[in-house]
Amino acid sequence: MNQEVIKAIPSNRLQFFPVMMFATVMGLGGLTLVFERLNHVFLFSSMFATTFLIIATTLFFVILFTYFLKIIKYKEEVLKELNHPIRINFFAASSISMLILSAAFREYNLETSLSFFYFGAILHIFFTYYTIRFWINNNLEIVHSNPAWFIPIVGNLIVPIAGVGFLDNAILIFYFSIGMFFWIILFSIILNRIIFHNPFAPKFMPTMFILIAPPAIGFISYIKLTGNLDFFAQILFSLALFFTILVAFMYKNFVKIKFFISWWAFTFPLAAVTLSSILIYELTKKDFYMYLSYTLAMITTLIVTLVAVATIKHMAKKEICIME
Template identity: 45%
Template sequence: MVPTDTSRLQNFPVSWFAMVMGLAGLTLALHRAEMVFELNNTASVVLLTLAIAVFISLAALYLLKIIRYPQHVRAELNHPVKLNFAPTISIGLVLISIAMLPHQKSASLLIWGVGAALHLCFTLYVLSAWIHHTHFEINHMNPAWFIPIVGNILVPIAGVQHGFVELSWFFFSIGLVFWIVLLAIIFNRMFFHHPLPGKLLPTLFILIAPPGIGFISWMQLNGELDAFARILYYSALFLTLMLFTQASRFLKLQFFLSWWAYSFPMAAVTLATLSMYQLLGNPFFKWLGAILLVLLVVLITGLLARTAVAVARREICIDE
């Protein structure tokens, strides 16, 4: 993972932080499975520790990049695609804070506060860049554009638990409204313009995340499995089914860091499915959640292995 020369450091992409999202998402899904199947929490604690260690390592490297190569960081923040991965830093913090809730509530509060504030800053920056851009085109649009704005929908999951109910509604409202707007634009781009390039095709899985994690946030805010909660969950489940039918296309793709886009959305729908079982007691959701969890574990194990191979072969942190 660690760049070994200056050229690799200057090309160290911010999209590395999507790995933290995947690991933290798996941690949350595993913790929920431990509750559903009445298991001890060893696996989720180990994964939480790994997610924190990966975040710290990546943050240290990216900070070094900011210090040594600020011009390359500015280039990422002005790039129509790479720009949208910068908020994976703040989302990683928010997810870690959620995962820490059952173990260290005070530490969770501190990390949540930093992550939520940072993500709001990213939201304002990215939205301003979208409004005042001079070089973005419809072909630049892809599901990764959900990350900066719709990522706000994650904040209430820990925010409500920490007592910030109205602030949580604020963040949820931002994420929900812009999810609807961006969803329409993204489908317009996919239906009526050129297909996504292979490097960005894995970002299609990001379509699952807003309704999947939105369901979890809505349950925190509303506390009731109402009609809107069901719409969110079943939308996520349908999108998952739709993307599974495209499996042959995804399996043919060359490896890029964008493959980590598979991970968090899969974790989101797995977590939502296990939560549906807890709410309804219907065994269908219990065993569907178990199947999704197995697939998620296999997926992230494969991503870790393939990423390690790519690092060894110097396929990552290169000039694009």
């Protein structure tokens, strides 16, 4: 690696470059998938999806390259993140980003989609096992639990969505089973934390939106695997809708939160529930789901735009990638 390239990035900034930056790709990639489905189902212009795909892909490689430089120059900082009870969960955001890009590229270039999928699926199952081993081998406290724990779990539910046609269904069901089982287990733990223990620190309040993602992604994944809008599928969609309304009902908890990079936790779950709404409209053709899809698509686009602008604004002020 060219030493001049490494030195071009200020040491203090690179040292504190957070792994949760990959969540930005998840948000933009999710929005890309939303506009792809809007193009197919509601005949929106394909220009929006193409533009967001270019931005998300470029951002992914920029973040990947930057974090690779951090591994080279500040290996001890990376190890700290790998051994942090909260940050460890965000490593899976890198593999989820690959899976989302795989799904987004499927209609543009099948070989690119396949490459992203295999790298993402292999890396994600590694992070799943690594994270669960970390939970088992370390004496974690209840205050360490938060919805970010769902990140390595939810990714397993994305694998069947991106992987249909790439892998045998038996393997995709293996991933799906992991995601569904641990979603139920972790939800019980986190609900216990929310009700009976101290509230989340302000910077982790946005992670409440992650509660939307498992049932929303689980619904899409289940439909991809079975092709049936049965009773169980409708339960999953209803739960996704419930959690969406719940976080909307709690809007006062979010409006005054100071900006943190964790704001990107708002974005992908909203994209996920939007995609599930579009899918259930395709399957039922009910007007309610059409209006719901439009509404959620507008909200998701607005939130991603606001968070992206806030991120750029705070980057300009050098308030990101600093010591906490």
